[in-house]
Amino acid sequence: MSIDPGSPVPIYRQIADYIRRAVAAGVYRPGEMVPSLRALALELTVNPNTIQRAYEELEREGLIRARKGLGMAVTEQGVKSARSKSAEAVYNAFDYGIRAGQAANMPPSTILETFEQAWDGARTAVRSKV
Amino acid sequence: MSIDPGSPVPIYRQIADYIRRAVAAGVYRPGEMVPSLRALALELTVNPNTIQRAYEELEREGLIRARKGLGMAVTEQGVKSARSKSAEAVYNAFDYGIRAGQAANMPPSTILETFEQAWDGARTAVRSKV
Amino acid sequence: MSIDPGSPVPIYRQIADYIRRAVAAGVYRPGEMVPSLRALALELTVNPNTIQRAYEELEREGLIRARKGLGMAVTEQGVKSARSKSAEAVYNAFDYGIRAGQAANMPPSTILETFEQAWDGARTAVRSKV
Amino acid sequence: MSIDPGSPVPIYRQIADYIRRAVAAGVYRPGEMVPSLRALALELTVNPNTIQRAYEELEREGLIRARKGLGMAVTEQGVKSARSKSAEAVYNAFDYGIRAGQAANMPPSTILETFEQAWDGARTAVRSKV
DNA sequence: GTGGTCTAGACCACA
DNA sequence: GTGGTCTAGACCACG
Numbered sequence: 001m002s003i004d005p006g007s008p009v010p011i012y013r014q015i016a017d018y019i020r021r022a023v024a025a026g027v028y029r030p031g032e033m034v035p036s037l038r039a040l041a042l043e044l045t046v047n048p049n050t051i052q053r054a055y056e057e058l059e060r061e062g063l064i065r066a067r068k069g070l071g072m073a074v075t076e077q078g079v080k081s082a083r084s085k086s087a088e089a090v091y092n093a094f095d096y097g098i099r100a101g102q103a104a105n106m107p108p109s110t111i112l113e114t115f116e117q118a119w120d121g122a123r124t125a126v127r128s129k130v
Numbered sequence: 131m132s133i134d135p136g137s138p139v140p141i142y143r144q145i146a147d148y149i150r151r152a153v154a155a156g157v158y159r160p161g162e163m164v165p166s167l168r169a170l171a172l173e174l175t176v177n178p179n180t181i182q183r184a185y186e187e188l189e190r191e192g193l194i195r196a197r198k199g200l201g202m203a204v205t206e207q208g209v210k211s212a213r214s215k216s217a218e219a220v221y222n223a224f225d226y227g228i229r230a231g232q233a234a235n236m237p238p239s240t241i242l243e244t245f246e247q248a249w250d251g252a253r254t255a256v257r258s259k260v
Numbered sequence: 261m262s263i264d265p266g267s268p269v270p271i272y273r274q275i276a277d278y279i280r281r282a283v284a285a286g287v288y289r290p291g292e293m294v295p296s297l298r299a300l301a302l303e304l305t306v307n308p309n310t311i312q313r314a315y316e317e318l319e320r321e322g323l324i325r326a327r328k329g330l331g332m333a334v335t336e337q338g339v340k341s342a343r344s345k346s347a348e349a350v351y352n353a354f355d356y357g358i359r360a361g362q363a364a365n366m367p368p369s370t371i372l373e374t375f376e377q378a379w380d381g382a383r384t385a386v387r388s389k390v
Numbered sequence: 391m392s393i394d395p396g397s398p399v400p401i402y403r404q405i406a407d408y409i410r411r412a413v414a415a416g417v418y419r420p421g422e423m424v425p426s427l428r429a430l431a432l433e434l435t436v437n438p439n440t441i442q443r444a445y446e447e448l449e450r451e452g453l454i455r456a457r458k459g460l461g462m463a464v465t466e467q468g469v470k471s472a473r474s475k476s477a478e479a480v481y482n483a484f485d486y487g488i489r490a491g492q493a494a495n496m497p498p499s500t501i502l503e504t505f506e507q508a509w510d511g512a513r514t515a516v517r518s519k520v
Numbered sequence: 521g522t523g524g525t526c527t528a529g530a531c532c533a534c535a
Numbered sequence: 536g537t538g539g540t541c542t543a544g545a546c547c548a549c550g
């Protein structure tokens with residue numbers, strides 16, 4: 001994964017989002033441990049406190065649970081929770097885009113065309129990875 | 131227009147965004163004046179400094195231009211600029227949503243369905259306003 | 261107010277509890293600002309970060325709301341929320357005490373007597389303050 | 391007995407508390423042995439070190455005493471000690487609840503009502519177990 | 521001035 | 536080893 005320190009969205013939230021997506025994608029399954037604070041801090045070259053802040057947020061959401069001396073384990077209901085959170089995020093992004101287009105007086109057809117462009121762009125980006 | 135002081139997006143940016151959308155939508159045409167600092171500050175019950183900051187941002191973009199003793203006028207290329215800015219914002223929102231869905235391992239069909247839901251939701255929201 | 265740094269309950273939680281009780285007691289009314297991070301940090305001689313952590317918790321609960329550049333304001337529904345939280349805390353303490361007594365095989369009459377002792381103790385403690 | 395690994399109260403203390411209550415309740419009488427380290431560790435599926443730590447605490451209190459080759463025996467003064475500890479815990483819980491109510495400006499009548507609710511709740515909970 | 525984020529480094533309790 | 540708390544001090548955006 002990669003972190004953008006210059007982004008307006010705080011680092012700890014970027015990390016939390018990443019873990020959320022990873023859990024939603026099945027990278028970490030229920031009962032498994034997410035990377036330890038210090039391990040992930042080393043990997044991303046950020047301060048352990050920053051990782052902890054991200055994990056705190058996830059723990060409050062019920063996605064992971066702290067077990068002192070052991071680590072942070074993905075909750076049983078974590079995957080479901082992460083999936084719904086992800087779906088919500090996607091919906092919100094689309095909704096925001098559509099409303100922004102409407103507010104700027106863009107005709108519906110233009111908004112739809114813009115979506116198709118983004119769709120093609122993102123899809124070929126994936127293919128080019130492969 | 132309305133301001134949300136509790137929102138994470140700064141007030142001055144909410145205002146700048148609003149003016150941008152208004153110009154893109156043709157509310158203010160080239161050569162016309164946007165509301166004066168004090169007038170807008172009174173209407174929104176916000177510190178005039180905050181309006182000032184929003185207008186500074188817009189002036190830096192070339193959207194508006196100070197005319198001493200008159201106010202801030204929308205520039206000729208302002209509408210085009212605002213339109214392209216708006217189009218870019220719409221594209222970015224869609225792109226972000228699509229990529230978030232992919233990162234969470236959502237199948238393409240699900241992403242498309244989510245867009246359709248957002249589309250229906252936003253369209254009916256408009257109709258209900260009318 | 262006073263902080264016990266040696267307590268097992270973290271300082272930031274002691275502070276959050278104190279603010280909660282203060283709001284419930286009507287010391288800070290809706291719309292009013294709670295002490296600023298730095299001001300309270302100076303008064304209690306703790307690090308501002310610690311105060312911020314307490315305020316974060318209160319903001320998540322909806323008790324207060326951050327207004328950048330201004331301070332943290334008590335929410336309209338904050339008092340109600342704080343009152344119900346306080347009532348819950350009192351109930352939980354009593355419940356815990358009763359169950360501890362039952363688990364130790366104390367007869368009900370002894371548990372009730374213990375409560376009366378605590379009641380008299382706390383009440384006279386208040387009187388002696390006056 | 392049951393252990394809650396997710397609780398904020400450490401496992402070793404949950405175990406120590408359980409033994410304390412059991413001694414106070416007369417489950418283990420003076421001279422009798424408490425469960426061996428390994429037996430209890432197996433039963434609770436916990437690291438033996440954790441049991442060890444709980445027993446250390448109890449031995450420091452004088453509740454139990456190591457008898458080489460035999461196990462940990464409840465001391466004669468253990469029961470009295472455990473009883474007074476339990477009584478103290480009950481008193482402290484009540485005292486804490488009363489003071490929390492006072493700090494939140496709850497009228498004495500409300501505090502008393504809250505106790506009665508907790509009393510009824512805990513009593514019926516016991517009955518429903520039977 | 522305000523709150524928000526981040527780093528560096530420390531100490532602690534827990535398993 | 537793990538997570539949890541705290542301090543000190545820095546920089547930023549905001550009003």
